[in-house]
Amino acid sequence: MLKVSGVHTYYGAIEALKGVDLEVVQGEIVTLIGANGAGKSTLLMTICGNPRARFGHVSFEGEDITQLPTFEIIRRGIAQSPEGRRIFARMTVVENLQLGGLTAPKERYADNLEQVFTLFPRLKERREQRGGTLSGGEQQMLSIGRALMSQPRLLLLDEPSLGLAPMIVKQIFNVVREINRSQGVTVFMVEQNAHHALRLAHRGYVLVNGAIALSGTGAELLANEEVRAAYLEGGH
Amino acid sequence: MEYFLQQLINGLTLGAIYGLIAIGYTMVYGIIGMINFAHGEIYMIGAFIAVITFVILGMFGITWVPIAVLIVLAMSMIFTSAYGWAIERIAYRPLRHSPRLAPLISAIGMSIFLQNYVQLLQGARNRPIPPVIQGGFSVMERADGFNVSLSYLQIIIMVLTVVLMFGFTRLINHTELGRAQRACEQDKTMAGLLGVDVDRTISLTFVVGAALAGVAGVMVTMYYGVIDFYIGFLAGIKAFTAAVLGGIGSLPGAMMGGILIGLIESFWSAYFTIEYKDVATFSILVLVLIFRPSGLLGRPEIEKV
Numbered sequence: 001m002l003k004v005s006g007v008h009t010y011y012g013a014i015e016a017l018k019g020v021d022l023e024v025v026q027g028e029i030v031t032l033i034g035a036n037g038a039g040k041s042t043l044l045m046t047i048c049g050n051p052r053a054r055f056g057h058v059s060f061e062g063e064d065i066t067q068l069p070t071f072e073i074i075r076r077g078i079a080q081s082p083e084g085r086r087i088f089a090r091m092t093v094v095e096n097l098q099l100g101g102l103t104a105p106k107e108r109y110a111d112n113l114e115q116v117f118t119l120f121p122r123l124k125e126r127r128e129q130r131g132g133t134l135s136g137g138e139q140q141m142l143s144i145g146r147a148l149m150s151q152p153r154l155l156l157l158d159e160p161s162l163g164l165a166p167m168i169v170k171q172i173f174n175v176v177r178e179i180n181r182s183q184g185v186t187v188f189m190v191e192q193n194a195h196h197a198l199r200l201a202h203r204g205y206v207l208v209n210g211a212i213a214l215s216g217t218g219a220e221l222l223a224n225e226e227v228r229a230a231y232l233e234g235g236h
Numbered sequence: 237m238e239y240f241l242q243q244l245i246n247g248l249t250l251g252a253i254y255g256l257i258a259i260g261y262t263m264v265y266g267i268i269g270m271i272n273f274a275h276g277e278i279y280m281i282g283a284f285i286a287v288i289t290f291v292i293l294g295m296f297g298i299t300w301v302p303i304a305v306l307i308v309l310a311m312s313m314i315f316t317s318a319y320g321w322a323i324e325r326i327a328y329r330p331l332r333h334s335p336r337l338a339p340l341i342s343a344i345g346m347s348i349f350l351q352n353y354v355q356l357l358q359g360a361r362n363r364p365i366p367p368v369i370q371g372g373f374s375v376m377e378r379a380d381g382f383n384v385s386l387s388y389l390q391i392i393i394m395v396l397t398v399v400l401m402f403g404f405t406r407l408i409n410h411t412e413l414g415r416a417q418r419a420c421e422q423d424k425t426m427a428g429l430l431g432v433d434v435d436r437t438i439s440l441t442f443v444v445g446a447a448l449a450g451v452a453g454v455m456v457t458m459y460y461g462v463i464d465f466y467i468g469f470l471a472g473i474k475a476f477t478a479a480v481l482g483g484i485g486s487l488p489g490a491m492m493g494g495i496l497i498g499l500i501e502s503f504w505s506a507y508f509t510i511e512y513k514d515v516a517t518f519s520i521l522v523l524v525l526i527f528r529p530s531g532l533l534g535r536p537e538i539e540k541v
Binding site (some may be wrong): 070071075102 | 249344415416418419422423425426427428429430431433434436
């Protein structure tokens, strides 16, 4: 479904991604783990064309999307809940969700909204509240809910657990599993919380210094010595 | 009292015109964080299109006022929209990722270019037109014969401004385009990630602001009956002052700032010296910048994220 091959991305002269290859198959949950600064968020943004890859290709459902403008990529069925959540602070919860539904058919709006409210009842309670006044967990829910409003076939999640209480992390990971199972949304998720992420995911990749160092099923990576040493036993 | 009332009417009319121009400044600032220094020229071009269209309509014998005014408004808005679009395309978009000084300079260049271009095509002399809409009400009459009058034209200017501002506020607050516009103001990267065509939204912001300035140009042509290629400079700076006074980036602020500037100018001219009315206006700009840099209705720059 999503294929990243030999992607190099630069910020000015700095090479953030140094030839990344990976693949996400329809129906999977795939996670990408790695240390701070390894290039995880850059990879998600490169998939969305902002910044564009300087070398290499990104293809989605067989089409090369490397050079497309961001809004065109999104209109092909990819949605992202990005690093830092990026809620529109001065807009209400509903307005944020309406913006999320921009690319979905208008007649599906009410159903999609209802579906998001079912997944995250908290958002329904706060529907008229401004995004900037929500708690961190609620903002994360809104960020994911907003991404789901476009009925994506591929959902990109950037560190959905960052800075959240364990209870809420659990709730959010349950929702991710739920939308994957019952709605068939393919999920590609970047995480630092490797333990949770690898247990949830069908497969995983490890990104080190802008390149893929390891890959395997979630269980394989959980059992892998190097992964354990680098990402699991350091306090998790 | 009667004199005061008359100045109030005059000030509100003038303020409506400034307010319409100020919206363009504030919208463009809101979305790209830069002042469109060529915006005053758009208003001037709107005024010239109005004169030209009136003349052409006269040649074809279309002199029934409502139709003529509607056609003039439409033509002016169409042309100024095109100019607004072109300014963004030529002076701003190629420099989107350059240091902020670059688009500032290119916009000033655009402004000078447009002034000279109109001067070259239309000549440097004043362009008068005969009054299009005449007559009005006498609101009040003083014993000594002083008349407080409210002309039909003033009513039309104020009503049209209120309708446009109301419609425009609804557009921004309640339509998909308005939501996309506000999203781009807050976070262009995220707007893009939601499928908003950011470039197109910025273009549309210039276009809509220019169309409103075009309407202001038509109004001023009919109100004063004479225009020249240089009117955009002063009106532009005053409308910019209005936008700053109200709080740059704030839509209601621009409207309020416009009306305040109109009132200040009109009352200053009436009770003090008319020669110094611009000094009064720009003193306000200086005072606002010193004591309340974010304007009357503006947001402070620091925000909790």
